[in-house]
Amino acid sequence: GQQVMQIPQYQHVQEGEDFTTYCNSSTTLSNIQWYKQRPGGHPVFLIQLVKSGEVKKQKRLTFQFGEAKKNSSLHITATQTTDVGTYFCAASRNTGFQKLVFGTGTRLLVSP
Amino acid sequence: DVKVTQSSRYLVKRTGEKVFLECVQDMDHENMFWYRQDPGLGLRLIYFSYDVKMKEKGDIPEGYSVSREKKERFSLILESASTNQTSMYLCASSLGGAGWQPQHFGDGTRLSIL
Numbered sequence: 213g214q215q216v217m218q219i220p221q222y223q224h225v226q227e228g229e230d231f232t233t234y235c236n237s238s239t240t241l242s243n244i245q246w247y248k249q250r251p252g253g254h255p256v257f258l259i260q261l262v263k264s265g266e267v268k269k270q271k272r273l274t275f276q277f278g279e280a281k282k283n284s285s286l287h288i289t290a291t292q293t294t295d296v297g298t299y300f301c302a303a304s305r306n307t308g309f310q311k312l313v314f315g316t317g318t319r320l321l322v323s324p
Numbered sequence: 325d326v327k328v329t330q331s332s333r334y335l336v337k338r339t340g341e342k343v344f345l346e347c348v349q350d351m352d353h354e355n356m357f358w359y360r361q362d363p364g365l366g367l368r369l370i371y372f373s374y375d376v377k378m379k380e381k382g383d384i385p386e387g388y389s390v391s392r393e394k395k396e397r398f399s400l401i402l403e404s405a406s407t408n409q410t411s412m413y414l415c416a417s418s419l420g421g422a423g424w425q426p427q428h429f430g431d432g433t434r435l436s437i438l
Contacts, residue, residue, distance in 0.1 A: 243424050254414060257426035300366060304424050310355050316366040
């Protein structure tokens with residue numbers, strides 16, 4: 213079945229450094245969603261990308277969808293301690309149902 | 325705001341027991357999902373439902389069943405609990421219809437099978 217690989221699994225940065233997580237698929241994706249899960253919390257929807265080459269920004273977060281719609285990235289500029297958590301990408305399957313396949317997640321730790 | 329409520333935050337059961345996990349959403353969403361989350365494996369879909377009394381298998385349905393008798397409620401059943409079903413279970417809901425909709429998650433149930 214469709215798989216979504218996410219790297220890195222874990223990253224530890226100093227506050228103020230940048231951070232990027234990557235999501236890759238061997239098949240073309242219909243769309244991609246990004247979620248954030250704080251420690252002890254549940255995944256919370258951040259954004260959805262649909263178009264080839266699409267770039268969206270939310271304050272310090274920049275989301276990109278690859279031209280071939282097989283990969284995506286989330287970049288955080290100047291991390292803050294509030295960015296701590298696990299970031300998941302999730303891709304939609306072309307089944308007609310609203311099913312998602314989640315990446316394995318990237319856990320971000322930010323030291324002050 | 326969408327509210328997805330899972331009946332228990334923590335649950336401890338014994339091997340062989342029949343276990344029920346309940347999930348209720350208050351936003352009239354058509355779609356409901358059950359995932360399990362394990363370290364290093366992300367979220368894996370167990371079952372989902374796109375309408376009352378409708379259900380579809382996800383990626384790891386073995387050992388589980390579901391029930392959706394009312395639109396707002398989606399139950400996950402472990403027919404005969406085993407230790408490898410110890411995990412965090414997350415329920416989610418989303419709107420139906422055209423276009424891809426974000427999923428809204430409950431706080432999760434951490435289930436331990438002894």
